[in-house]
Amino acid sequence: MSNFFWGISFLLISSGLFRFSSSVRIEEGFLPSKRDPKKKYRVKYFFTKKHYENKPPTILLTHGMSGYGIDDIRMTDVAISLSSCGYNVVVPEFEEIKALKITPESAQNIKDVFLVILEQEKLNTKNIGFFSISFSAGYGLVAFA
Numbered sequence: 001m002s003n004f005f006w007g008i009s010f011l012l013i014s015s016g017l018f019r020f021s022s023s024v025r026i027e028e029g030f031l032p033s034k035r036d037p038k039k040k041y042r043v044k045y046f047f048t049k050k051h052y053e054n055k056p057p058t059i060l061l062t063h064g065m066s067g068y069g070i071d072d073i074r075m076t077d078v079a080i081s082l083s084s085c086g087y088n089v090v091v092p093e094f095e096e097i098k099a100l101k102i103t104p105e106s107a108q109n110i111k112d113v114f115l116v117i118l119e120q121e122k123l124n125t126k127n128i129g130f131f132s133i134s135f136s137a138g139y140g141l142v143a144f145a
């Protein structure tokens with residue numbers, strides 16, 4: 001039954017009926033690549049400000065094919081909505097997806113970022129999920145197959 005309430009709260013927040021962006025702390029930074037030492041991924045973290053004894057679950061959220069990448073306001077709204085529901089959300093930027101290019105490298109990059117996230121001490125890496133917007137969802141399915 002608790003999944004039902006989480007789902008309803010996400011729908012209400014993401015629909016704009018409730019707005020709790022003040023309960024979210026946003027940080028920006030870079031994640032190193034495990035595959036290529038010269039490569040870094042720009043990333044935004046959306047941390048829930050709710051108090052937990054343990055770290056809240058983590059969601060890897062990938063942006064869609066938009067020239068705005070992780071700065072797309074629609075993606076930001078989804079990240080804030082998920083974080084407002086009690087999740088820490090990690091949103092990496094994939095340059096090829098942002099440039100509207102379809103390449104096999106995208107699935108490899110998503111997997112690369114996931115493996116780096118698993119080493120982040122500030123995140124709950126034992127309880128992590130994947131959420132994607134639009135076309136990049138297909139890349140995620142390939143990455144985790």
